[in-house]
Amino acid sequence: MRSAKLALSGFAILAIAAIGAAALAQPPATPPAATPPAVEQPATLPADTPVPALEAPVVAPAPAVAPAQPPAADIHAAAELGGEHAAAGDRHELTPKGGWKHDGYFGTFDVNAMQRGFKVYKAVCSTCHGMKLLSFRNLGDVGGPFYDARYPNPNDNPVVKKLASEFSVTKVDPDSGGMVSVPGMPADRFPSPYPNAIAASVANGGAVPPDLSVIVKARNGGAGYIYSLLQGFVAPPAGLNVSPGQHYNAYFHGDTASQWVGKDPRNKPPGGFLAMAPPLVNLDIRLRRDCVEGAQGGAACNQDTFDDGKPTTIEQQAHDVAVFLAWASDPRTEARKQLGAAVIPFLFLLSILVFLSYRRIWRNVEH
């Protein structure tokens, strides 16, 4: 009886290990072949684009003149491309060239992309969106954008300390009991730019900018959705009415039926309307590389690039902030994947061991 039980559990473990091994043997889910974004550059910003002018931690003053935008590619292309999918009830998202590095069983986050994405979040998104589930010290955790092996405790990481201090957080003053605004510390959470939801909605035409801590987990399509949404602000196709204060986006998970005056309701354009104006501008000076003459190669130093030389195009910013937000939604991804990579071979060895002991226990029994 005991041996039978043993054998049974042996088989169970064997089955688990076999499933695990089969899962491992599969090549990491390769993302679909890089589809070139249907829209190379979003249409020029509408004149009424609200320039975020709150007490935001903007690194440099906003551009006085919006940088020259290259002529918009066929702005209807995205709408038409997505049309068939939307009609079929299917969502279609853009995929960056080469796919997402963090996809698959062993995928890890692209550290440079995360660092650039943090810069985009800080300079642009943080004027309206908070990330209350993330602490500054998480930036220095294993697998985080600013992890440094010399500082196992991220609270000691000087980069994390400096980045935290560039945000201001509201705290209770221990002397007066009143609320004061002080520079952030690694232990603080990413602050929300508004004191409460009412203030947030008043400042944004009635819509509350959602907290971005887990937005990648909260939306179908994950990082691909953020990437597409940020590039999806195209001019509305003819026949689509856009209400004041709303912006048409070909990738927003909404519905255009009520505003569509086209002949056939089945041909309604994909996407929807949202209160967020296109937040990204091409070659945003707020993201510019720190070009001190001579320090970074003088004449070769291009102003329209991130610190690592990547151009600050909308596509690049959208990609990087999507990677950063994907990490923020699950900062333990890397540790989890590493543990999995150790557990599966262990289970495999264990199953061999169990199988051999099963053979040994039953060797003299006719069965």
Ligand code: HEC
């Ligand atoms: C000027 C303020 C402002 C800025 C800057 C801004 N947003 Fe928004 N965002 C909003 C508002 C308002 C909404 C809510 C829109 C609605 O529900 O109609 C929103 C909604 C969103 C959503 C949710 C869309 C959905 O599916 O519900 C995402 C994702 C988002 N923003 C990402 C970003 C990112 C990333 C950045 C930085 C690149 C950014 N936002 C910059 C105001 C802003």
